[in-house]
Amino acid sequence: MNVMDLLVSLTHTLVLTFKDVLPVLLLLVLFQLAVVRKPLPNWKRMAAGFVFVLIGLALFLDGLETALFPIGKIMARQLSDPAFLYGSEGAPARAEWTAYGWVYLFGALVGFATTIAEPALIAVAFKVNQVSRGAIREWGLRLAVAFGVAIGIGLGTFRIVTGTPIYLYIMAGYAIVVVQTLFAPREIIPIAYDSGGVTTSTVTVPLVAALGIGLSETVPGRNPALDGFGLIAFASLFPMMTVMGYAQLASWLAKRRVG
Amino acid sequence: MSERTERLRALFRPLRFFGRNLLGSCRDLIPIVGVIAVFQLAVLQTPFPALFEVLTGLFLVILGLSLFVLGLEIGLFPIGEAMAEALAFKGSLFWLLVFGFGLGFSTTVAEPALIAVTQQASAVAAEGGLIEAEPHAMGSYAMGLRLTVALSVGIAILLGLFRILKGWPLHFLIIGGYLLVLVMTSFAPREIIGIAYDSGGVTTSTVTVPLVTALGVGLASTIRGRNPLVDGFGLIALASLMPILFVMAFGMVFFHG
Numbered sequence: 001m002n003v004m005d006l007l008v009s010l011t012h013t014l015v016l017t018f019k020d021v022l023p024v025l026l027l028l029v030l031f032q033l034a035v036v037r038k039p040l041p042n043w044k045r046m047a048a049g050f051v052f053v054l055i056g057l058a059l060f061l062d063g064l065e066t067a068l069f070p071i072g073k074i075m076a077r078q079l080s081d082p083a084f085l086y087g088s089e090g091a092p093a094r095a096e097w098t099a100y101g102w103v104y105l106f107g108a109l110v111g112f113a114t115t116i117a118e119p120a121l122i123a124v125a126f127k128v129n130q131v132s133r134g135a136i137r138e139w140g141l142r143l144a145v146a147f148g149v150a151i152g153i154g155l156g157t158f159r160i161v162t163g164t165p166i167y168l169y170i171m172a173g174y175a176i177v178v179v180q181t182l183f184a185p186r187e188i189i190p191i192a193y194d195s196g197g198v199t200t201s202t203v204t205v206p207l208v209a210a211l212g213i214g215l216s217e218t219v220p221g222r223n224p225a226l227d228g229f230g231l232i233a234f235a236s237l238f239p240m241m242t243v244m245g246y247a248q249l250a251s252w253l254a255k256r257r258v259g
Numbered sequence: 260m261s262e263r264t265e266r267l268r269a270l271f272r273p274l275r276f277f278g279r280n281l282l283g284s285c286r287d288l289i290p291i292v293g294v295i296a297v298f299q300l301a302v303l304q305t306p307f308p309a310l311f312e313v314l315t316g317l318f319l320v321i322l323g324l325s326l327f328v329l330g331l332e333i334g335l336f337p338i339g340e341a342m343a344e345a346l347a348f349k350g351s352l353f354w355l356l357v358f359g360f361g362l363g364f365s366t367t368v369a370e371p372a373l374i375a376v377t378q379q380a381s382a383v384a385a386e387g388g389l390i391e392a393e394p395h396a397m398g399s400y401a402m403g404l405r406l407t408v409a410l411s412v413g414i415a416i417l418l419g420l421f422r423i424l425k426g427w428p429l430h431f432l433i434i435g436g437y438l439l440v441l442v443m444t445s446f447a448p449r450e451i452i453g454i455a456y457d458s459g460g461v462t463t464s465t466v467t468v469p470l471v472t473a474l475g476v477g478l479a480s481t482i483r484g485r486n487p488l489v490d491g492f493g494l495i496a497l498a499s500l501m502p503i504l505f506v507m508a509f510g511m512v513f514f515h516g
Contacts, residue, residue, distance in 0.1 A: 049334010
């Protein structure tokens with residue numbers, strides 16, 4: 001890609017982006033003038049911020065096309081390539097789920113690594129440690145969430161390879177969450193529910209989505225439209241379980257120490 | 260003299276923000292790059308394909324995301340938060356609900372992660388022959404998905420604000436909602452189910468969470484007997500649930516209708 005192409009595509013994205021961000025701006029300005037009825041405080045700052053948002057979003061979306069989507073798909077293609085999986089013997093006609101071990105490991109590691117470094121999670125863990133008066137350790141919570149995301153994406157890639165229906169996993173998952181909610185310490189419940197949403201950051205989502213779609217394209221017998229999605233849903237579900245599980249374990253250990 | 264240093268400082272403050280955001284975006288990416296590098300070198304043992312293009316793209320992603328967050332922090336968040344608080348204290352139920360809906364809707368339309376996922380969804384649907392494989396049809400499918408999700412987040416915020424005002428327990432809404440998800444899953448076209456479940460997790464990221472949380476916490480702290488922490492969270496939980504229902508309904512209309 002040369003510089004000219006890049007500029008042309010950037011300008012194009014910039015125009016599209018403008019339409020995307022316009023509603024937020026209109027809402028804020030209209031409410032300020034019509035309902036709050038005060039002049040805009042610091043409107044120059046706000047205008048500058050709006051311009052930054054526009055340019056930033058346009059750059060991000062262009063980078064998405066040339067980097068994040070391709071990375072996800074390239075990794076999926078490489079790791080599920082028959083030549084890599086079966087060597088020179090040639091691939092069997094039907095996909096064997098046992099052959100795809102590296103894919104599960106890759107998914108789990110990407111989930112774990114991105115979550116452990118997630119700024120939002122670090123902030124939440126700090127708060128939780130304070131609120132629980134040290135009973136829930138910062139690193140304990142961060143590890144619990146990261147393991148949850150790792151299990152989620154690992155199991156999600158397994159589901160794509162086997163082609164089993166997603167709602168079975170989700171149903172079973174929420175059934176477990178409901179049962180855990182009954183037994184978990186009460187203060188942890190909102191945090192546990194929240195930690196599902198916190199983990200899926202703007203960089204991780206496109207990459208993981210592309211990983212799932214790429215995988216469903218290369219595994220024989222899978223249809224991207226049916227099997228390609230669902231990794232993000234899994235990554236939001238499993239941290240709830242691991243966080244509540246961690247809290248149950250922590251309170252059980254604390255009780256045993258006292259008793 | 261002191262006025263001048265003050266001015267200089269004000270001029271450089273955004274730059275410092277920008278530097279911090281740049282570091283934050285890098286921190287998001289480094290673990291991914293690390294895992295890929297290890298796999299490429301130790302497991303696959305081949306050079307990474309299209310390395311230069313991907314690196315250029317990663318650079319754009321880092322730069323773009325940092326600018327985006329900088330813009331939100333200096334421009335949109337302060338006014339959004341101030342307004343959310345002003346409306347919560349003003350006590351006009353009608354305008355509060357209208358604002359809540361508008362905030363949920365407009366921030367979701369501009370959510371980068373959602374734009375990314377709907378793009379992928381339309382590409383996959385076109386390859387699978389569910390929609391015509393030409394830019395116009397793909398664009399309108401992606402836009403339809405985005406508007407559906409945005410509408411559902413708007414309604415979720417509306418419902419969530421109402422819940423805070425009335426003090427309804429959250430878990431009835433959530434458990435009822437997920438029962439509805441189960442029922443709809445058995446009727447919805449199979450092609451939409453995965454996307455629908457995913458769209459719940461996608462909506463709660465960069466733009467939506469800070470503004471919506473400010474609104475919820477602002478409102479909850481004006482009403483006696485409400486806990487700001489617990490109720491600020493309720494809005495996000497609803498905003499992750501409602502898109503699942505709405506996207507499945509969208510699929511029913513789009514593929515059957």
